[in-house]
Amino acid sequence: MPEEPYNPSPIGNPSVLARRNWWQTMLVKLIGKYTPKCREMVRILSQSMDEPMPLMMRMKKRLHFLICCWCQRYEEQLRYLHETAGQFPEHADEASDAIFPSETKQRIKQRLADQIR
Amino acid sequence: MNKYNVQSAAARWIDDHGECLYRYALVRVRRPEVAEDLVQEALLAAVRGYEKFGGRSSERSWLVGILKNKIVDHFRKLGRETSFTDMEFLSDEFSEKFVSVGFWNHDLGPHEWKPEPDEVMHRSEFWQVMRECFAKLPQKVRDVFTMREMDSVPSKEICTILSITDSNLWVMLHRARMALRECLEMNWFDTPAGGTV
Numbered sequence: 001m002p003e004e005p006y007n008p009s010p011i012g013n014p015s016v017l018a019r020r021n022w023w024q025t026m027l028v029k030l031i032g033k034y035t036p037k038c039r040e041m042v043r044i045l046s047q048s049m050d051e052p053m054p055l056m057m058r059m060k061k062r063l064h065f066l067i068c069c070w071c072q073r074y075e076e077q078l079r080y081l082h083e084t085a086g087q088f089p090e091h092a093d094e095a096s097d098a099i100f101p102s103e104t105k106q107r108i109k110q111r112l113a114d115q116i117r
Numbered sequence: 118m119n120k121y122n123v124q125s126a127a128a129r130w131i132d133d134h135g136e137c138l139y140r141y142a143l144v145r146v147r148r149p150e151v152a153e154d155l156v157q158e159a160l161l162a163a164v165r166g167y168e169k170f171g172g173r174s175s176e177r178s179w180l181v182g183i184l185k186n187k188i189v190d191h192f193r194k195l196g197r198e199t200s201f202t203d204m205e206f207l208s209d210e211f212s213e214k215f216v217s218v219g220f221w222n223h224d225l226g227p228h229e230w231k232p233e234p235d236e237v238m239h240r241s242e243f244w245q246v247m248r249e250c251f252a253k254l255p256q257k258v259r260d261v262f263t264m265r266e267m268d269s270v271p272s273k274e275i276c277t278i279l280s281i282t283d284s285n286l287w288v289m290l291h292r293a294r295m296a297l298r299e300c301l302e303m304n305w306f307d308t309p310a311g312g313t314v
Binding site: 012013037039040042043046047049050051068070073074076077078080081082085089090091092093094095096098100101107108109111112113115116 | 128130132136138140228229244245269272290294301302
Protein backbone atom coordinates (compact mmCIF):
# COMPACT_ATOMS: atom_id res chain seq x y z
CA MET A 1 0.00 0.00 0.00
CA PRO A 2 2.82 2.51 0.65
CA GLU A 3 3.52 2.43 -3.11
CA GLU A 4 0.22 4.16 -3.77
CA PRO A 5 1.00 7.63 -5.17
CA TYR A 6 0.16 10.73 -3.15
CA ASN A 7 -3.30 11.89 -4.10
CA PRO A 8 -3.13 15.65 -4.52
CA SER A 9 -6.75 16.07 -5.59
CA PRO A 10 -8.61 18.86 -3.77
CA ILE A 11 -11.81 16.80 -3.92
CA GLY A 12 -12.75 15.75 -0.42
CA ASN A 13 -9.84 17.67 1.07
CA PRO A 14 -11.17 20.25 3.52
CA SER A 15 -7.76 21.80 4.24
CA VAL A 16 -7.47 25.59 3.93
CA LEU A 17 -5.14 25.22 0.95
CA ALA A 18 -5.86 22.29 -1.33
CA ARG A 19 -4.71 22.87 -4.92
CA ARG A 20 -8.00 24.37 -5.96
CA ASN A 21 -6.21 26.73 -8.36
CA TRP A 22 -2.70 27.51 -9.60
CA TRP A 23 -1.78 29.71 -6.61
CA GLN A 24 -2.92 27.19 -4.10
CA THR A 25 -1.02 24.44 -5.88
CA MET A 26 2.19 26.50 -5.72
CA LEU A 27 1.66 27.24 -2.03
CA VAL A 28 0.83 23.65 -1.18
CA LYS A 29 4.00 22.44 -2.93
CA LEU A 30 6.12 25.07 -1.19
CA ILE A 31 4.72 24.35 2.28
CA GLY A 32 4.89 20.62 1.65
CA LYS A 33 8.55 20.96 0.77
CA TYR A 34 9.61 23.04 3.77
CA THR A 35 7.56 21.53 6.58
CA PRO A 36 7.81 17.99 8.00
CA LYS A 37 5.84 15.26 6.26
CA CYS A 38 2.76 14.04 8.13
CA ARG A 39 4.39 10.80 9.26
CA GLU A 40 7.05 12.91 10.99
CA MET A 41 4.59 15.61 12.08
CA VAL A 42 2.46 13.19 14.12
CA ARG A 43 5.61 12.11 15.98
CA ILE A 44 6.51 15.74 16.69
CA LEU A 45 2.94 16.49 17.79
CA SER A 46 3.05 13.62 20.25
CA GLN A 47 6.33 14.81 21.72
CA SER A 48 4.95 18.33 22.06
CA MET A 49 2.39 16.95 24.51
CA ASP A 50 5.27 16.38 26.92
CA GLU A 51 7.74 19.13 26.18
CA PRO A 52 7.39 22.55 24.55
CA MET A 53 7.85 22.77 20.80
CA PRO A 54 10.64 25.10 19.62
CA LEU A 55 9.38 28.36 18.08
CA MET A 56 10.59 27.49 14.57
CA MET A 57 8.75 24.18 14.69
CA ARG A 58 5.61 25.87 15.96
CA MET A 59 5.67 28.10 12.90
CA LYS A 60 6.23 25.15 10.59
CA LYS A 61 3.37 23.37 12.26
CA ARG A 62 1.02 26.31 11.63
CA LEU A 63 2.02 26.37 7.97
CA HIS A 64 1.67 22.63 7.68
CA PHE A 65 -1.85 22.77 9.12
CA LEU A 66 -2.84 25.11 6.26
CA ILE A 67 -2.27 22.29 3.80
CA CYS A 68 -3.21 19.41 6.10
CA CYS A 69 -6.42 19.32 8.08
CA TRP A 70 -5.61 15.74 9.10
CA CYS A 71 -2.56 16.70 11.13
CA GLN A 72 -4.56 19.53 12.66
CA ARG A 73 -7.28 17.09 13.65
CA TYR A 74 -4.63 14.75 14.96
CA GLU A 75 -3.32 17.43 17.28
CA GLU A 76 -6.79 18.36 18.52
CA GLN A 77 -7.51 14.70 19.16
CA LEU A 78 -4.27 14.19 21.08
CA ARG A 79 -5.29 17.06 23.34
CA TYR A 80 -8.69 15.52 23.74
CA LEU A 81 -7.10 12.19 24.58
CA HIS A 82 -4.91 13.94 27.15
CA GLU A 83 -7.91 15.64 28.77
CA THR A 84 -10.06 12.56 28.93
CA ALA A 85 -7.28 10.18 29.99
CA GLY A 86 -6.60 12.58 32.85
CA GLN A 87 -10.24 12.31 33.89
CA PHE A 88 -10.34 8.54 33.60
CA PRO A 89 -9.19 7.62 37.13
CA GLU A 90 -12.08 9.47 38.76
CA HIS A 91 -14.51 7.74 36.43
CA ALA A 92 -12.97 4.28 36.77
CA ASP A 93 -16.08 2.99 38.56
CA GLU A 94 -18.07 3.62 35.36
CA ALA A 95 -15.48 1.95 33.14
CA SER A 96 -15.84 -1.63 34.33
CA ASP A 97 -17.97 -4.03 36.32
CA ALA A 98 -15.12 -5.50 38.36
CA ILE A 99 -16.42 -6.34 41.82
CA PHE A 100 -14.59 -5.04 44.85
CA PRO A 101 -15.21 -8.00 47.19
CA SER A 102 -17.33 -6.99 50.17
CA GLU A 103 -15.18 -8.96 52.62
CA THR A 104 -12.18 -6.92 51.47
CA LYS A 105 -14.16 -3.76 51.98
CA GLN A 106 -15.00 -4.83 55.51
CA ARG A 107 -11.39 -5.74 56.20
CA ILE A 108 -10.17 -2.34 55.02
CA LYS A 109 -12.84 -0.53 57.02
CA GLN A 110 -11.64 -2.41 60.08
CA ARG A 111 -8.00 -1.52 59.36
CA LEU A 112 -8.95 2.14 59.01
CA ALA A 113 -10.87 2.09 62.27
CA ASP A 114 -7.90 0.43 64.03
CA GLN A 115 -5.57 3.05 62.65
CA ILE A 116 -7.70 5.91 63.94
CA ARG A 117 -8.20 4.43 67.39
CA MET B 118 -6.80 15.60 64.79
CA ASN B 119 -10.51 15.40 65.32
CA LYS B 120 -10.85 11.66 65.74
CA TYR B 121 -14.58 11.55 65.18
CA ASN B 122 -14.41 13.50 61.94
CA VAL B 123 -11.81 11.14 60.51
CA GLN B 124 -13.70 8.13 61.73
CA SER B 125 -16.93 9.06 60.02
CA ALA B 126 -15.15 10.19 56.86
CA ALA B 127 -13.07 7.02 56.59
CA ALA B 128 -16.12 4.81 57.03
CA ARG B 129 -17.75 6.60 54.12
CA TRP B 130 -14.76 6.48 51.77
CA ILE B 131 -15.05 2.79 51.06
CA ASP B 132 -18.77 3.02 50.35
CA ASP B 133 -18.60 6.18 48.24
CA HIS B 134 -15.31 5.75 46.40
CA GLY B 135 -14.24 2.15 46.99
CA GLU B 136 -15.36 0.84 43.59
CA CYS B 137 -13.73 3.73 41.76
CA LEU B 138 -10.41 3.31 43.59
CA TYR B 139 -10.42 -0.46 43.20
CA ARG B 140 -11.33 -0.44 39.52
CA TYR B 141 -8.71 2.17 38.74
CA ALA B 142 -6.04 0.22 40.59
CA LEU B 143 -7.14 -2.91 38.76
CA VAL B 144 -6.83 -1.22 35.36
CA ARG B 145 -3.29 -0.26 36.30
CA VAL B 146 -1.94 -3.39 38.00
CA ARG B 147 -4.34 -6.02 36.65
CA ARG B 148 -4.02 -8.33 39.68
CA PRO B 149 -6.98 -8.12 42.08
CA GLU B 150 -4.96 -8.87 45.22
CA VAL B 151 -2.42 -6.16 44.36
CA ALA B 152 -5.23 -3.69 43.59
CA GLU B 153 -6.87 -4.43 46.95
CA ASP B 154 -3.59 -3.83 48.78
CA LEU B 155 -3.02 -0.56 46.97
CA VAL B 156 -6.49 0.70 47.85
CA GLN B 157 -5.89 -0.19 51.49
CA GLU B 158 -2.50 1.53 51.53
CA ALA B 159 -3.98 4.61 49.91
CA LEU B 160 -6.81 4.85 52.42
CA LEU B 161 -4.47 4.34 55.39
CA ALA B 162 -2.34 7.17 54.02
CA ALA B 163 -5.49 9.26 53.62
CA VAL B 164 -6.35 8.74 57.29
CA ARG B 165 -2.85 9.88 58.27
CA GLY B 166 -3.01 12.90 56.00
CA TYR B 167 -6.63 13.83 56.63
CA GLU B 168 -5.69 17.09 58.31
CA LYS B 169 -4.00 18.27 55.14
CA PHE B 170 -7.12 17.72 53.09
CA GLY B 171 -8.71 21.12 53.28
CA GLY B 172 -11.56 20.40 50.90
CA ARG B 173 -9.76 22.27 48.11
CA SER B 174 -10.55 19.44 45.73
CA SER B 175 -13.35 16.92 45.83
CA GLU B 176 -12.91 14.04 48.23
CA ARG B 177 -12.73 11.64 45.32
CA SER B 178 -9.93 13.42 43.47
CA TRP B 179 -8.01 13.72 46.71
CA LEU B 180 -8.27 9.98 47.35
CA VAL B 181 -7.56 9.11 43.72
CA GLY B 182 -4.48 11.35 43.91
CA ILE B 183 -3.16 9.39 46.89
CA LEU B 184 -3.88 6.11 45.12
CA LYS B 185 -1.96 7.31 42.04
CA ASN B 186 1.12 7.90 44.21
CA LYS B 187 0.79 4.42 45.66
CA ILE B 188 0.52 2.94 42.17
CA VAL B 189 3.64 4.79 41.02
CA ASP B 190 5.45 3.52 44.15
CA HIS B 191 4.32 0.03 43.24
CA PHE B 192 5.89 0.34 39.78
CA ARG B 193 9.00 1.84 41.33
CA LYS B 194 9.37 -1.25 43.52
CA LEU B 195 8.82 -3.57 40.57
CA GLY B 196 11.59 -1.64 38.85
CA ARG B 197 13.79 -3.70 36.64
CA GLU B 198 11.83 -6.89 37.08
CA THR B 199 9.64 -6.08 34.11
CA SER B 200 11.08 -6.93 30.76
CA PHE B 201 10.50 -5.20 27.52
CA THR B 202 8.87 -7.46 24.98
CA ASP B 203 6.73 -5.25 22.82
CA MET B 204 9.09 -4.49 19.97
CA GLU B 205 6.66 -5.81 17.41
CA PHE B 206 4.05 -3.29 18.42
CA LEU B 207 6.66 -0.55 18.43
CA SER B 208 7.93 -1.34 14.98
CA ASP B 209 4.46 -0.94 13.52
CA GLU B 210 4.50 2.50 11.92
CA PHE B 211 0.82 2.41 11.03
CA SER B 212 2.32 2.46 7.57
CA GLU B 213 -0.96 1.94 5.75
CA LYS B 214 -2.09 5.33 7.08
CA PHE B 215 0.53 7.18 5.08
CA VAL B 216 1.38 7.20 1.40
CA SER B 217 4.99 6.50 0.52
CA VAL B 218 6.09 10.13 0.47
CA GLY B 219 4.90 10.49 4.06
CA PHE B 220 1.62 12.38 3.78
CA TRP B 221 -1.63 11.04 5.17
CA ASN B 222 -3.55 8.76 2.90
CA HIS B 223 -6.58 11.06 2.69
CA ASP B 224 -9.07 8.24 3.00
CA LEU B 225 -7.46 6.88 6.14
CA GLY B 226 -6.50 10.10 7.93
CA PRO B 227 -8.14 11.15 11.20
CA HIS B 228 -11.87 11.71 10.88
CA GLU B 229 -13.50 14.78 12.23
CA TRP B 230 -14.64 14.14 15.80
CA LYS B 231 -17.46 15.98 17.36
CA PRO B 232 -16.45 15.53 20.95
CA GLU B 233 -18.62 17.12 23.51
CA PRO B 234 -16.29 16.78 26.47
CA ASP B 235 -18.78 17.86 29.11
CA GLU B 236 -21.35 15.43 27.87
CA VAL B 237 -18.87 12.60 27.45
CA MET B 238 -17.74 12.93 31.06
CA HIS B 239 -21.17 11.82 32.15
CA ARG B 240 -21.46 8.84 29.85
CA SER B 241 -20.36 5.53 31.24
CA GLU B 242 -20.13 3.96 27.78
CA PHE B 243 -17.32 6.31 26.87
CA TRP B 244 -15.23 5.26 29.85
CA GLN B 245 -15.87 1.60 29.05
CA VAL B 246 -14.68 2.09 25.48
CA MET B 247 -11.63 3.91 26.76
CA ARG B 248 -10.79 1.12 29.17
CA GLU B 249 -11.14 -1.46 26.40
CA CYS B 250 -8.84 0.61 24.21
CA PHE B 251 -6.22 0.75 26.99
CA ALA B 252 -6.51 -2.99 27.41
CA LYS B 253 -5.51 -3.54 23.79
CA LEU B 254 -2.15 -1.85 24.28
CA PRO B 255 0.86 -4.04 25.08
CA GLN B 256 1.52 -4.00 28.81
CA LYS B 257 4.63 -1.87 28.94
CA VAL B 258 3.28 0.67 26.47
CA ARG B 259 0.14 0.92 28.55
CA ASP B 260 2.17 1.39 31.72
CA VAL B 261 4.12 4.21 30.12
CA PHE B 262 1.04 5.94 28.74
CA THR B 263 -1.09 5.64 31.88
CA MET B 264 1.76 6.79 34.09
CA ARG B 265 2.26 9.83 31.88
CA GLU B 266 -1.33 10.81 31.12
CA MET B 267 -3.25 9.55 34.12
CA ASP B 268 -0.78 9.81 36.95
CA SER B 269 0.96 12.88 35.44
CA VAL B 270 4.41 11.55 36.26
CA PRO B 271 7.13 13.67 34.56
CA SER B 272 8.67 11.88 31.58
CA LYS B 273 12.19 11.81 33.06
CA GLU B 274 10.89 10.05 36.14
CA ILE B 275 9.03 7.46 34.06
CA CYS B 276 12.31 6.61 32.33
CA THR B 277 13.91 6.00 35.71
CA ILE B 278 11.03 4.01 37.16
CA LEU B 279 10.65 1.73 34.15
CA SER B 280 14.34 1.69 33.18
CA ILE B 281 13.85 2.87 29.64
CA THR B 282 15.67 5.44 27.54
CA ASP B 283 14.28 8.83 26.55
CA SER B 284 13.88 7.85 22.94
CA ASN B 285 12.16 4.62 23.89
CA LEU B 286 9.72 6.63 25.98
CA TRP B 287 8.88 9.00 23.12
CA VAL B 288 8.34 6.10 20.75
CA MET B 289 6.10 4.28 23.20
CA LEU B 290 4.02 7.36 24.00
CA HIS B 291 3.66 8.13 20.31
CA ARG B 292 2.54 4.60 19.45
CA ALA B 293 0.18 4.51 22.41
CA ARG B 294 -1.44 7.78 21.39
CA MET B 295 -1.73 6.70 17.78
CA ALA B 296 -3.32 3.39 18.73
CA LEU B 297 -5.68 4.93 21.31
CA ARG B 298 -6.75 7.66 18.93
CA GLU B 299 -7.52 5.06 16.31
CA CYS B 300 -9.35 2.85 18.78
CA LEU B 301 -11.51 5.66 20.16
CA GLU B 302 -12.36 6.79 16.66
CA MET B 303 -13.42 3.32 15.57
CA ASN B 304 -15.24 2.32 18.72
CA TRP B 305 -16.74 5.58 19.85
CA PHE B 306 -16.67 8.57 17.52
CA ASP B 307 -17.62 6.63 14.39
CA THR B 308 -20.44 4.81 16.17
CA PRO B 309 -23.98 5.99 16.88
CA ALA B 310 -23.12 6.11 20.60
CA GLY B 311 -20.38 8.62 19.91
CA GLY B 312 -22.83 10.84 18.15
CA THR B 313 -21.20 11.57 14.78
CA VAL B 314 -23.10 9.00 12.77
